[in-house]
Amino acid sequence: MNDDYKPKILVVDDEPMVTRTLEGVLRMDGTLECTAVNRPAEGLDHLGKSQFDVILSDFIMPELDGLEFLSKARELQPEASRILLTGYADKESAIRSINEIGLYQYIEKPWHNQQLLMILRNAAERTCLLRRLNNGEGSDGELRQQIWKMLI
Amino acid sequence: MEDVDLIMAEDCPLEHFIDPLSRLDIGRRILRQNRLSTERFGDAGGRTCHEAHFNRDEPCEGCLFQNVVDGGRAERWYLADRDEDGKPPSYYEISLIPVVDEDGKVTAVQEVIRDATATVAVEQHLIQLSENLGHQTHKLRKDLAELHKAQAALIQTEKLASLGKLAAGLTHEIHTPLGTLVANLDVLRYEINGMKAELTGQDGVSERLQRMEELLELHDMATSRIQTIIRSLREFAHLDRAVMETVDLHEGIESALNLLTYEIKQRIEIERHYGKIPPVQCRPDAMNQVFMNLLQNAVQAIPDMGRIRIATRLEGDGQIVLEFEDDGKGIPADRLEQIFDPGFTSKPRGVGSGLGLAIAHQTITGHGGTIDVRSKPGEGTRFTLVLPLVQEPV
Incomplete structure (x- = not known):
């Protein structure tokens, strides 16, 4: 990853309380660029317009739940790492969804800031790696396929 | 003549x-x-x-x-x-x-x-009938007591199910604002540190910053307290864990104590004498309810300042012994026999359901254990629970 490059994070949560807080946390950290919205539809708009490295979404939202939103996000930007941020106590179904829709991570509210930041940075790194591979940076085609499989 | x-x-x-x-x-x-x-x-x-x-x-x-x-x-x-x-x-x-x-x-x-042969025969028949009636009445009484217990258990199951739902909903609702609070404390601290660097030396500013930092400490404590309570609530209700599990009983006792923090406050000292006990196979939700009921009774038995002693140990025969002892007002001897009966309560109307100890008794005996009580008015009450480590297969 280019040292000057600030990975782009899209945050979607229907609670302004949460989006504003996450904006604050990411601003404090300073290594990530944050776009935060309160409606999933807005999030999809952003995804249609510009490239993001990480998509962080709330689970339970009125218009579109987090899993549906992230599925749609996957169609728009398959390389972006998807993270679910949830206050929902049902861990099992959340973990199942990680496998079903290919989540990068699942974070429970209340989250730990430093942990969250680390996950976001790792997720961004993974996305960059994927993009580089897809851009043909890997010399051996078969190896590329294997790494691709491993990462997905 | x-x-x-x-x-x-x-x-x-x-x-x-x-x-x-x-x-x-x-x-x-x-x-x-x-x-x-x-x-x-x-x-x-x-x-x-x-x-x-x-x-x-x-x-x-x-x-x-x-x-x-x-x-x-x-x-x-x-x-x-x-x-x-x-x-x-x-x-x-x-x-x-x-x-x-x-x-x-x-x-x-x-x-x-x-x-008088006929009269005596009738009398004997009557005696026999009356004896039979006595047996039947006794059996009916027993059946009725069983029914009361079953009813108590049903009410409890229903209560636990609702508590589980409530806890799940509550947990979700509280986690969003709580997440905000916890995350923002970091940001606030970061901002204050920034201000500190810029404003050091200006009149009165460093004192104000000092106070702000102290407040942040308090907020840290407060939010972690909320987190503990929410975790205890989830732990306690066990949400979807009504089946047999092998669990650490100390965790269950602690989560019940956490839920009673408000009632215990500074007035009751909790003395823990936890022995080394292996995980025990049980229904954790029901077992936690027992701890809750016993501890709540202990708390309510202590009018002012007091002490609750909790001791656990593993006996040589592989049984777990749990003791819950308070130095509260105690139970009069003539009431001691009734305390496990469903519907028996000494608490004012609305405070006790009269089911707490009946449920505890049923849960413990249902796990193949025993529950005993010793009490002296004015000195306190001790409940002793004995539990097998493993449940017999049904």
């Missing part, structure tokens, strides 16, 4: 009395008989009553004849006359009435023999 003749005279109504009558002298010898006696026993004049009436050489067992002669009072008694061939005995009601002279001396005894 004229009266004697009169009573037993041919024209006396007693001559035709419905039962056999005999006049006996005070040596039990028959002086006269009425018609029925003669018909039944033949001419028995001069023979003793036991000989004439019952073919016996000795006076009958339980005979009150001598009492009548000595005391001058009439007596009545029942005689069972057994045939030798093992048939059911015949019963006779024997009434003895003293015949007294002018000086009050008993000169003779009037005997009435009434066949």
